Amino acid sequence: MKILHVIHTMRPEAGGVVEAVRLIAGAQLLLGHQAEVLCLDVAGTNYRPLPFHLHEIGPAKRTYGYCPYLKPWLRAHHSEYDTIIVHGLWQYVGLAVHSCLRSTQTPYFVFPHGMLDPWFNKAYLHKRIKKQLYWRWGEYRVLRDARAVLFTCEAERELARTSFSPYRVTASVVGLGIEEPPTDLAEARSAFEKSYPEIGKDYLLYLGRIDPKKGLDLLVLAYDELVSNGARPPQLVLAGPGDKTAYAERLRSLSEAPNIHFTGMLTGDLKWGALANSQALILPSHQENFGIVVAEALAVNKPALISDKVNIWKEVVEDGAGMAEPDTLPGTEQLLCNWLSMSRGQKYAMAQAARRCYERRFSIPEVAKRLMETIDQPAMPY
Numbered sequence: 286m287k288i289l290h291v292i293h294t295m296r297p298e299a300g301g302v303v304e305a306v307r308l309i310a311g312a313q314l315l316l317g318h319q320a321e322v323l324c325l326d327v328a329g330t331n332y333r334p335l336p337f338h339l340h341e342i343g344p345a346k347r348t349y350g351y352c353p354y355l356k357p358w359l360r361a362h363h364s365e366y367d368t369i370i371v372h373g374l375w376q377y378v379g380l381a382v383h384s385c386l387r388s389t390q391t392p393y394f395v396f397p398h399g400m401l402d403p404w405f406n407k408a409y410l411h412k413r414i415k416k417q418l419y420w421r422w423g424e425y426r427v428l429r430d431a432r433a434v435l436f437t438c439e440a441e442r443e444l445a446r447t448s449f450s451p452y453r454v455t456a457s458v459v460g461l462g463i464e465e466p467p468t469d470l471a472e473a474r475s476a477f478e479k480s481y482p483e484i485g486k487d488y489l490l491y492l493g494r495i496d497p498k499k500g501l502d503l504l505v506l507a508y509d510e511l512v513s514n515g516a517r518p519p520q521l522v523l524a525g526p527g528d529k530t531a532y533a534e535r536l537r538s539l540s541e542a543p544n545i546h547f548t549g550m551l552t553g554d555l556k557w558g559a560l561a562n563s564q565a566l567i568l569p570s571h572q573e574n575f576g577i578v579v580a581e582a583l584a585v586n587k588p589a590l591i592s593d594k595v596n597i598w599k600e601v602v603e604d605g606a607g608m609a610e611p612d613t614l615p616g617t618e619q620l621l622c623n624w625l626s627m628s629r630g631q632k633y634a635m636a637q638a639a640r641r642c643y644e645r646r647f648s649i650p651e652v653a654k655r656l657m658e659t660i661d662q663p664a665m666p667y
Contacts, residue, residue, distance in 0.1 A: 287319040312653035359385040399574020401445035437461040462647035477558030486562035488520035495527030500569035509540035583643035606642035
């Protein structure tokens, strides 16, 4: 089967959706399918090597991403593909695919990647009215007419039903996952230690964008409270893009604890080394559709300390692979206290369970197989 993935951008700094597309398309290749990606970046701006053919047809205008070249490209090439998968909502790519394919024999699917979570309506009230108007005019039809709307977990599917009205889709839960760590973890550990000798190893790690949505102010305040009360928690490492922003400066001002470290964005061996050297991953996010970094941590035997707004928290807790608490200051404090109160044996058992959880639920070959089965036999409306 030949599949085309369509996404606004493939620049890695854009976040988890880009990584999800890279992983899914790469896994489809390994299963013997042909997978390509179409994005609205300017040709030549994606600098990292990718295993699939990337069509860069931009530039796109503004955050909405209008691109005058997209519809002509789709009309000229859609028949070359057995199916097309749109990634993300609220941008021009979905409307263009719907417009070009609705009268053709080429089916399309939509992967919302958490963008129908009602949290966004509460957190960004000024955008809610704009989105409701756009929903009725465009996005509702894009999802209604898709062969199926693909969700990463049951929680995401249920939450999506509560965000906008009218809502009528063919829904299917296909999951999401990651590949095995593509590096020698011993070498990755050493690379991280050499690059950050002041950190070394044995710390709690946050890995992701330095962004208010991630609940990092709660994490820093909870950590500072522990230190102020005489506790001796492990070092805290905040790794990700955005460490030079005003929000990052505010985080630095919230705590006087000397052992909170900002590293900036980590990739390749440094990212995997940071995960492998940590005690556990911590993610007190206010909204997380899936959290690829959670699966990455589980894959290297690291427990996940997460909020109950990370949509896969039930799966993680059920498998004994981590802990979850509310995305509040008391909840984040409880996460840290629970971890500190565990014995070495308990932490070791949770680390072993983390790897089993990854193998059972979040291995990308298994996810890709489920996705291909859905493409062949789409879910029924509900």
